Amino acid sequence: MTESAIRAALESYVDPYLGESLGAARAVREVTPSGAGFAARICLGFPVGGYEAELGAALREHVAAAGITAPLELRIESEILAHQVQRHLKPLEKIKNIVAVASGKGGVGKSTVAVNLALAWAAQGARVGILDADIYGPSQPLMLGLEGERPSSPDGKHLRPLEAHGVVAMSIGFLIDPGQPMVWRGPMVTQALTQLLADTEWGELDYLVVDMPPGTGDIQLTLSQRVPVAGAVIVTTPQDIALADAVKGLKMFEKVAVPVLGIVENMSVYVCLNCGHTEHVFGAGGGARMAEVHRVKLLGELPLDARIREETDSGRPTVVAEPDSPRARAYFEMARRTAAALALRARDRSSVFPKIIVEES
Numbered sequence: 001m002t003e004s005a006i007r008a009a010l011e012s013y014v015d016p017y018l019g020e021s022l023g024a025a026r027a028v029r030e031v032t033p034s035g036a037g038f039a040a041r042i043c044l045g046f047p048v049g050g051y052e053a054e055l056g057a058a059l060r061e062h063v064a065a066a067g068i069t070a071p072l073e074l075r076i077e078s079e080i081l082a083h084q085v086q087r088h089l090k091p092l093e094k095i096k097n098i099v100a101v102a103s104g105k106g107g108v109g110k111s112t113v114a115v116n117l118a119l120a121w122a123a124q125g126a127r128v129g130i131l132d133a134d135i136y137g138p139s140q141p142l143m144l145g146l147e148g149e150r151p152s153s154p155d156g157k158h159l160r161p162l163e164a165h166g167v168v169a170m171s172i173g174f175l176i177d178p179g180q181p182m183v184w185r186g187p188m189v190t191q192a193l194t195q196l197l198a199d200t201e202w203g204e205l206d207y208l209v210v211d212m213p214p215g216t217g218d219i220q221l222t223l224s225q226r227v228p229v230a231g232a233v234i235v236t237t238p239q240d241i242a243l244a245d246a247v248k249g250l251k252m253f254e255k256v257a258v259p260v261l262g263i264v265e266n267m268s269v270y271v272c273l274n275c276g277h278t279e280h281v282f283g284a285g286g287g288a289r290m291a292e293v294h295r296v297k298l299l300g301e302l303p304l305d306a307r308i309r310e311e312t313d314s315g316r317p318t319v320v321a322e323p324d325s326p327r328a329r330a331y332f333e334m335a336r337r338t339a340a341a342l343a344l345r346a347r348d349r350s351s352v353f354p355k356i357i358v359e360e361s
């Protein structure tokens with residue numbers, strides 16, 4: 001048995017999240033002799049925390065099916081890179097990827113999806129922040145258990161984000177009283193969003209999740225024109241009226257050259273707390289049909305479960321409150337598919353080019 005045979009077998013494995021072989025993803029970095037067998041290093045472009053055992057078992061089974069019986073030691077790790085953004089913008093210096101979570105209409109659970117996405121990525125080993133861009137109705141302070149807290153500003157110019165459950169967060173809700181309405185016109189709202197992003201000391205992040213307000217208005221346009229977004233996630237529910245608005249959101253991102261990573265169908269199936277009976281209250285398959293028609297990925301079908309609401313309202317969203325539950329697994333799966341969809345996109349190459357400075361002599 002040779003190293004090349006081991007490598008060929010590993011590279012032929014198709015990862016279910018990437019949807020392509022490890023060879024196509026250039027994920028098999030090293031194969032070396034080790035004792036009576038071999039050692040291999042697999043490097044994926046998305047967080048692998050909680051996935052190592054599952055992938056390791058699948059790879060060993062795949063290699064064995066190819067007739068290779070030598071012991072195989074696997075080291076599975078991640079390398080999260082910055083990905084391309086709108087052509088006229090460059091990724092922020094310390095934030096590798098900004099991912100917008102958006103919906104065409106309110107009431108589809110977009111903020112719940114956004115916070116669980118951020119927390120799932122953090123639990124899987126990534127450095128994550130979340131920006132609450134819903135200036136009129138900020139909900140992340142409540143969902144993260146940070147309501148009533150205020151960020152500090154050591155230099156009087158920049159804000160230090162608050163931290164909860166392993167993610168850093170910024171929201172206009174941290175700067176105003178909870179009951180105070182934001183009676184602002186469009187230009188003030190867009191300026192507030194820009195300042196919250198630019199004047200926050202985010203630190204080094206792999207992902208910054210932006211919880212967008214519903215619709216296709218000023219903030220969405222500001223985000224697409226001024227903020228380097230690596231990808232967008234569209235949240236919908238299965239019924240036709242929500243899907244119609246979700247399509248508008250998808251089309252808006254396409255027009256402004258922000259790639260849509262995929263669709264998340266929220267409230268896909270109702271789970272009865274008493275008997276466990278499941279029912280498609282809002283219809284079935286709407287997200288899958290939308291994804292097929294518009295040629296994007298279906299990133300997840302999330303349950304309608306009263307416990308998700310209770311956990312989020314308590315400041316401990318599902319992936320933190322009950323990480324081993326079936327409902328949390330749906331969020332972890334969705335997060336991994338989303339990160340894998342981003343990993344398939346072209347890398348940002350701006351950092352490899354030299355900066356040209358013209359000086360008068």
